[in-house]
Amino acid sequence: MKKNTFPTIAKIIFLIVLFATPICILAQEKPLPKAKTGQFWEHVQFGGGFGLALGNEYTDITIAPTAIYNFNDHFAFGTGLQYSNLKQKNYYSSNVYGGNLIGLYSPIEEIQFSVELEEVNVNNKYTDLGGNYKRSFWNTGLFVGGGYQEGGITIGARLNLLFDKNKDIYGSAFMPFVRVFF
Template sequence: MKKLLALILFCSFATLALAQKDVDFDNGPSFKERIFFGGGLGFSGSNQQTNISLSPIVGYMITQQWSAGVGVTYQYIKLKNYDISDNLWGGNVFTRYSINQFFAQAEYDYINFDSNLLDDQDERDSATRFLLGGGISQPLGNRGAVNLLAMYDLTYGNDSPYDSPWVFRVYFSF
């Protein structure tokens, strides 16, 4: 069950996207110009499972290179072979520092899930993790980019619902 949950959570977080935009910091941008929105939307399905996720975020550009923000996560999973489903929800707080096309990112994630999904008992549990890593961003015009990110869970242990301490993401930002 742990491995299945880990795979599902990894797939949902792989869709996370952070918005990035050009702001003229030389002329003192307003609070509104520093705010950005973004997020991810994911869907995967097979003859064994369906996974739908939504991960909106809002952030603030502290400087041209440094930003921070918060996000929420909702995910619906259905395991067709067992005729069961679950609604997962959570959130995250992140900070990111960019140097040219490279960036470093720190993130704290929280997720709530049904810990006894296969036992047909409605017992909720939660998991947290603290991720550190970096990536590269390839710009697509003034506001868009394709981003590759690798992060490591510093709190990973034997009781983690995830199979691996590594998180890899490919996402678009606008």
């Protein structure tokens, strides 16, 4: 039986409208200057994350490049990719890949708020359950977060509003983060 996805879609649309409306209203305060030829790349920043965890017969590698466009000193919007590979010898392996959209708002230089929509494909393989068991699925996350920023580094936390402990790839709806842009 197929689960009714309308309530989930309605929640996503409601949250996007809820967070996008103040951004649109505040963006009307001061008109943006018209871009000159070649000026586009002066507003683009690249960054993302890299993770590596090694242990006794355990490996976790994550690569997550991101690019954002700074509309002004307060608003930025961007996109990113994500790939993770996790292995526990003779027990479990997982490949996760996908992308995200991110909106950033900094009311003052030291504070950054974010809204992030993430869609990833998860491919898990369990080898310690009396044979090989595979499970593949798509996972959607809608994160709201905030943090302290200094230069191109932001340290903070985010909350997955679509978290479902029975389906989600993350162990908790609450996640700390370090975001770096150059």
